[in-house]
Amino acid sequence: MGKNVNEMSFLDHLEDLRWHLIRATGSVVLVGTFAFIFSRSIFKYIIFAPLDMSFPTYSFLCKASQFLGVDTSFCNEELPMIIQSRTMAGQFSADIWTSIFAGFIIAFPYVIYQMWKFISPGMRDNERKHSRGFIIISSLLFFTGVLFGYYIVCPLSINFLANYNISEVVDNQIDISSYIALVRSTALASGLVFELPIIIYFLTKVGLATPQGLKKYRKYALVIVLILSAIITPPDIASQIIVAIPILILYQVSIFISKIVLKNQKKKALKNG
Known part of the structure; x- marks a missing residue:
């Protein structure tokens, strides 16, 4: 029989954490191995897909530009x-x-499950009960973020950078590591950014975040989001708004979640008092 969490020493906690990390890493390696076996298809249909101007994002933006009567590089025949x-x-x-990276993205629900298995023994029964959807919600947010990064941020960045030209004597001969790093980082970073409501939930639980504090710094968050949007998207208002809106919505959702957490904590305090 395993030790009760209150009976575990610091070293016991470290040992427990080590095994959870080993299982999480093992799942990434296992899924990554399968991804390596099918890597040719991954490169063809996923990694290099944004290089084709028939990519769904380009097609949609091209039709939207034609409807508005605006000339755009989204309608070009090739990058x-x-x-x-x-x-x-x-x-x-x-x-x-x-x-x-494919292994990490696909195995993310299991990685989160291992994190949950480590922190859940230290929670009360009612807290554990109200947090049962943690794995599902965090996984859905992560995958939504990855898709947002892949279908929105990534093609906007690739199209802008490929068409950016300081002189006609310079050709864009991009190294494969640079291109793949862009695809990986935008997809993975977007997935992690979409975890903001989950992060705020736990920060509120431990008293490091409050709805009042989040509202107070909302204007600064807005500026940061707009700056990030300007960096990772083409220099036009439409693209920046497309990227900024979901992040701002997530921030507002985080404020709402923080309110709910504090409300529940006050109810418990009154009940126990």
Whole structure:
């Protein structure tokens, strides 16, 4: 029989954490191995898909631009760039790292489950009961963020950077590691950003976040979001708004969640008092 969480020493907690991390890492490696086996399809249908101007995002934005009577690079026949590998191990490294990231993304629910298994013994029964949907909600938010990054942020960034030109004498011959890093980082970063409501939930539980504090710093959050949107998207208002709106909605949802957490805590305090 395992030890009660109150009877566990600091070293016992570290040992417990170590095994949860091992299981989480093992799941990433296992799924990553399968991703490596099918990596040719992953590269063809996912990684390199935004290079084709028939990509859904380009097609939608092209039709929208034509409807508004605006000239745009989204209607071009092809992107003015070439992907190439400049090092001996360039393609192999790209294959390995892409498989690892694919493993993490696909295995994310199990990784979150292992984190939950580690922190849940320290929670009260009623807290555990009200947090049963944690894994499902956090996974849905993460996958939604990944899709948002892949279908919105990634193609907007690729299209802008591929068409950006300081001189006609410069050709865009992009190294494969640079291109894949862009796809990976935008998808993964967006997935993690969409975890904001979950993060605020736990910060509120431990007293590090309050609805009043989140409202107070909302204007600063708005400025930060707009700056990030300007950095990762083309320099036009429409693209920046497309990226900024979901993040601002998540921030507002986080304030609402923080209110609910504090309300429940006050009810429990009155009941116990």
